[in-house]
Amino acid sequence: xxxxxxxxxxxxxxxxxxxxxxxxxxxxxxxxxxxxxxxxxxxxxxxxxxxxxxxxxxxxxxxxxxxxxxxxxxxxxxxxxxxxxxxxxxxxxxxxxxxxxxxxxxxxxxxxxxxxxxxxxxxxxxxxxxxxxxxxxxxxxxxxxxxxxxxxxxxxxxxxxxxxxxxxxxxxxxxxxxxxxxxxxxxxxxxxxxxxxxxxxxxxxxxxxxxxxxxxx
Numbered sequence: 001x002x003x004x005x006x007x008x009x010x011x012x013x014x015x016x017x018x019x020x021x022x023x024x025x026x027x028x029x030x031x032x033x034x035x036x037x038x039x040x041x042x043x044x045x046x047x048x049x050x051x052x053x054x055x056x057x058x059x060x061x062x063x064x065x066x067x068x069x070x071x072x073x074x075x076x077x078x079x080x081x082x083x084x085x086x087x088x089x090x091x092x093x094x095x096x097x098x099x100x101x102x103x104x105x106x107x108x109x110x111x112x113x114x115x116x117x118x119x120x121x122x123x124x125x126x127x128x129x130x131x132x133x134x135x136x137x138x139x140x141x142x143x144x145x146x147x148x149x150x151x152x153x154x155x156x157x158x159x160x161x162x163x164x165x166x167x168x169x170x171x172x173x174x175x176x177x178x179x180x181x182x183x184x185x186x187x188x189x190x191x192x193x194x195x196x197x198x199x200x201x202x203x204x205x206x207x208x209x210x211x212x213x214x215x216x217x
Contacts, residue, residue: 039088073129081207125154135206140170
């Protein structure tokens with residue numbers, strides 16, 4: 001299943017427009033905050049379909065039968081670009097366990113690249129809801145490798161992927177390589193990739209825009 005949160009106009013589509021806008025991108029704090037907002041809205045929308053239970057909540061004047069989450073999800077993100085989006089989700093799922101993965105494109109002289117993973121910190125995943133966030137879903141290579149690696153560590157009950165902007169190519173790749181049961185939540189969806197695997201029109205390099213230009217090795 002794929003959910004485009006900008007399919008109908010809302011504040012979400014306004015925030016995505018600011019993320020894309022070259023002039024607004026000069027304000028790094030605004031860029032990070034917009035990613036954080038997208039994470040917050042995605043967390044709220046995902047919470048509507050998560051398993052829940054009824055608990056008795058004591059109040060000063062009695063007891064209330066409250067609907068609460070059956071269990072807390074695991075929030076995972078890909079360093080470094082995923083941190084603002086992840087923080088937004090953590091603002092809402094504030095009791096969640098967290099996983100952090102270092103997965104990045106290692107470029108070669110001929111223009112090709114491979115996904116390098118050098119670090120992972122992860123809680124128990126067995127039979128838990130796993131939510132993976134990363135601003136951009138382009139070719140899907142980083143997220144696919146992350147999903148496959150995390151599934152080797154445990155068998156989640158369900159997997160959700162949250163991105164600010166997705167490309168249809170990346171969406172198709174995830175469902176082909178990781179299964180149709182993965183739900184993808186997108187701030188918006190574009191249809192084109194460049195030869196080097198960047199989304200068009202996209203927004204550029206989310207990590208660089210959020211934290212500054214990195215040295216390419």
